[in-house]
Amino acid sequence: MHKNVVFQHRWLPYLLIAPQLLIVLAFFYWPALQAVWQSFLLQDAFGLSTTFVGFENYVELIRQPEYFGAVIRTFVFSALIAGSSLSFALLLAVMADKPLSGSTVYRTLLIWPYAVAPAVAGVLWIFMLHPSLGMVARGLRALGLDWNPLLNGNHAMILVVLAAAWKQISYNFLFFLAGLQSIPKSVLEAAAIDGAGPMRRFWTVTFPLLTPTIFFLIVVNIVYAFFDTFGIIDAMTGGGPAKATETLVYKVYLDGLLGGNLGSSAAQSVLLMMMVIVLTAIQFRYVERKVTY
Amino acid sequence: MVENEGIRRYVAHAILWLGIAIVAFPVYLAIVASTQDAASIANGQMSLLPGGHLIETYYKTIFVGTSGSTREPVGVMLMNSLVMALAIACGKIAISIISAYAVVYFRFPLRMTIFWLIFITLMLPVEVRIYPTYKIAADLQLLDSYAGLTLPLIASATATLLFRQFFMTVPDELLEASRIDGAGPLRFFWDTLLPLSRTNIAALFVILFIYGWNQYLWPLLITTRDDMQTIVIGIRKMITTSDALTEWPVVMATAVLAMLPPVVVVVVMQKLFVRGLVETEK
Numbered sequence: 001m002h003k004n005v006v007f008q009h010r011w012l013p014y015l016l017i018a019p020q021l022l023i024v025l026a027f028f029y030w031p032a033l034q035a036v037w038q039s040f041l042l043q044d045a046f047g048l049s050t051t052f053v054g055f056e057n058y059v060e061l062i063r064q065p066e067y068f069g070a071v072i073r074t075f076v077f078s079a080l081i082a083g084s085s086l087s088f089a090l091l092l093a094v095m096a097d098k099p100l101s102g103s104t105v106y107r108t109l110l111i112w113p114y115a116v117a118p119a120v121a122g123v124l125w126i127f128m129l130h131p132s133l134g135m136v137a138r139g140l141r142a143l144g145l146d147w148n149p150l151l152n153g154n155h156a157m158i159l160v161v162l163a164a165a166w167k168q169i170s171y172n173f174l175f176f177l178a179g180l181q182s183i184p185k186s187v188l189e190a191a192a193i194d195g196a197g198p199m200r201r202f203w204t205v206t207f208p209l210l211t212p213t214i215f216f217l218i219v220v221n222i223v224y225a226f227f228d229t230f231g232i233i234d235a236m237t238g239g240g241p242a243k244a245t246e247t248l249v250y251k252v253y254l255d256g257l258l259g260g261n262l263g264s265s266a267a268q269s270v271l272l273m274m275m276v277i278v279l280t281a282i283q284f285r286y287v288e289r290k291v292t293y
Numbered sequence: 294m295v296e297n298e299g300i301r302r303y304v305a306h307a308i309l310w311l312g313i314a315i316v317a318f319p320v321y322l323a324i325v326a327s328t329q330d331a332a333s334i335a336n337g338q339m340s341l342l343p344g345g346h347l348i349e350t351y352y353k354t355i356f357v358g359t360s361g362s363t364r365e366p367v368g369v370m371l372m373n374s375l376v377m378a379l380a381i382a383c384g385k386i387a388i389s390i391i392s393a394y395a396v397v398y399f400r401f402p403l404r405m406t407i408f409w410l411i412f413i414t415l416m417l418p419v420e421v422r423i424y425p426t427y428k429i430a431a432d433l434q435l436l437d438s439y440a441g442l443t444l445p446l447i448a449s450a451t452a453t454l455l456f457r458q459f460f461m462t463v464p465d466e467l468l469e470a471s472r473i474d475g476a477g478p479l480r481f482f483w484d485t486l487l488p489l490s491r492t493n494i495a496a497l498f499v500i501l502f503i504y505g506w507n508q509y510l511w512p513l514l515i516t517t518r519d520d521m522q523t524i525v526i527g528i529r530k531m532i533t534t535s536d537a538l539t540e541w542p543v544v545m546a547t548a549v550l551a552m553l554p555p556v557v558v559v560v561v562m563q564k565l566f567v568r569g570l571v572e573t574e575k
Contacts, residue, residue: 005465006398007478013399017407020392020448026433027445028414031425038425092312095305108560109313111567115555116320117507117525123532123548124319127326127541133337135322169316174567198301227420231509235529249420253510256424265424272421280416 032273038266057267066243067251067268074247077161078225082218085165089172094202096173097180107177114170118163118231125163126236149237153244156237160245163236164229172217179213180206219283226275248272320552327351327546334541346542354546359531367547370524374506375554377442377523381505382498384447390490393456394482398468408457415450419511427514441515442523446508451573452497459493460486496569499562503555524551 042053061067096106113121128136131148140147149155183206191201230249233239239246239254246254252272256265326334329344358366395401396408419426426445435441463486471481512523522530528547532539559566 003397003461003465003468005468006400007481009399009478012478013395013401013404016391016395016399019388020411020453021407023388023444023448024411024414026429027426028417028422028448029410031422031429032417034425034428035422088312092309095308095312098302098305100302100305100309106309106313108563110316111563112556112559113316114570115503115507115559116552117509117555119509119525119529120548120551121319123528123544124323126532127545128319128322133335133339133541135337135339135341138337166316166319171570174570178571227418230420231507231525231529234509234513235532252420253423262424269421269423273417276416276418276421 035266035269035273038262039270040263041266042263043261053263057263058271061264061267061271069243070246070248070251073245074226077157077229077245077247078222080157080161081164081168081225081229082221084161085168085221086172086214086217088165089169090176092169093173093176093180094206096177107174110173111170113167114174116167118167118228119235121163121167122160122232122235125159125166129159129162151241153241156241156244160229160233160236163232164225167232168221168224172221175213175217176210179210183209216283219279223276223279223283226272226279248275320549323545323548327354327542327549329542331540331542335539350542350546351550354543354550359540359543365519365522365527367524367527367550369520370522370527370547371550373439373442373521374523374525374551376439377508377512378502378505378554380439380443381446381508382501384443385449385452385501386494386497388447389449389452390456390487390494391482393453393460394486396453397457397460398478398481408453411448411453412450414448419446423510423514430515435515437516437518437521442512442521443505446505446511449501452501455493455497455572456490459490463489492565492568493572495562496565496572498569499558499566500569500573502558506555 039057040052040054041050042056043050092110096103096110100106116124126134128134129140129147129149131137131150137147146152147155149159187205187209188201191205196204226247227249229247230253233245233247233250234253237245239250248268249272252265252268255261255268325341325343326339327350328347329339330346333339354366355368355371356366392411396404430436430441430445433441435444467485468481471485476484507525508523509525512526516522516526524547528544528551531544531547
């Protein structure tokens with residue numbers, strides 16, 4: 001854990017670490033503490049006076065059916081993104097793992113969406129599925145489907161999920177491919193000699209050996225769906241129609257921005273912080289296990 | 294293995310090409326749309342083949358901007374995005390490598406406390422502390438400035454961890470040898486450690502450049518002036534002006550321009566990108 005040979009210096013190490021420490025204190029810890037403090041305060045409608053109200057903001061929040069709705073919505077949203085993106089990426093990774101000619105070309109052609117900004121991904125998908133001018137939307141209408149994400153909440157949700165999952169495919173694909181390539185070929189050959197067909201080999205050998213990767217990716221995808229989809233939602237739906245695509249993070253943003261309800265917004269922030277801590281802890285526990293294997 | 298590999302291989306090729314087509318289609322459509330005239334797109338009469346307005350649209354997008362409003366031309370936004378992405382990537386690497394150096398190569402009071410303080414910021418993404426952070430930036434007069442766009446995003450627990458991990462694997466003999474040569478701590482860092490870290494720095498740079506370029510929430514809060522906007526924010530504002538007035542070819546050209554730099558970085562520096570992605574996840 002520690003170096004045996006080190007330098008001796010009175011002030012140099014502090015000087016070296018100072019820039020990072022100052023930024024961390026000013027822009028991370030101070031605001032986080034402010035959020036915690038504000039979550040115990042209640043501001044009157046004009047922002048003239050504040051009173052300490054203890055856990056009232058939290059109690060209020062948990063009582064609100066709207067907040068409960070946003071929690072459920074965020075979980076459904078995350079599950080849909082993780083489910084669709086992971087299964088599509090796994091299919092492609094399994095195909096790309098075969099000894100094919102041009103497999104490096106496939107990799108190049110599949111990893112670039114990682115670099116597309118979430119908001120830009122949102123704009124691309126709106127353009128395809130815009131009810132009046134979108135090319136794909138016209139196709140759907142021709143099939144008799146009354147597609148309108150501007151009015152129909154479920155359609156809006158599908159739209160946001162598609163854009164978010166699309167962007168995450170390349171990430172999942174890369175990690176699945178790495179996971180697949182680390183499975184020893186001898187195990188699969190042994191299964192083949194025992195008479196297991198390709199499907200059977202996949203479900204009884206490959207898939208179980210891939211579970212650490214799958215588990216890791218599920219956590220990463222949930223974190224992505226929670227926090228990194230802000231740009232997608234803001235560009236595509238703005239949380240609408242009628243809050244149908246308002247996730248927890250987007251609600252914090254809207255409540256603080258429009259409602260000016262800082263106490264409640266801060267309480268929501270604190271609850272989100274707790275969720276990040278839990279997710280990060282799970283992620284690190286998994287990483288630890290991977291190292292000790 | 295023993296089955297008829299031929300057919301399976303064709304199926305695999307077919308599925309992969311289908312997957313690529315699905316993944317690439319939205320971008321293809323954007324490129325095609327940026328070469329067509331606004332009226333046919335607005336009527337839903339868009340063709341699937343490129344039109345003849347390529348140069349006209351991109352010229353207008355980069356140098357003029359949308360006609361309906363007073364928005365800045367996209368060239369300005371591109372410049373802002375570039376400055377922000379480079380400043381964030383270089384800044385994160387610079388302050389992380391020196392703090393990792395301090396933590397690994399020195400013993401000083403509060404060393405581990407400070408290290409943990411940096412580490413825990415992993416759990417405090419900007420999304421969970423939006424308004425208090427905004428308020429501090431406002432109090433420090435950082436609104437509408439490059440410093441405001443970049444400084445609060447420059448701390449990096451991931452990069453610090455990565456460099457720390459790497460420094461731990463550097464053999465002690467190197468330090469002893471350069472000591473015998475009479476090198477002090479700064480000399481050792483500059484002449485020995487920095488050259489050894491080159492690949493790590495490059496891999497990290499690729500990931501952080503993309504991270505910086507694609508920032509959304511923070512620039513949205515911190516910039517109000519049009520000439521300080523980044524391209525990712527600018528594009529979103531182009532659509533929210535009344536639907537009928539949206540100039541879709543310009544919007545799509547902006548989307549293409551917004552995607553181009555990070556995508557080129559990923560494709561050209563693929564090896565470094567994959568390495569950076571895997572390393573930052575550890």
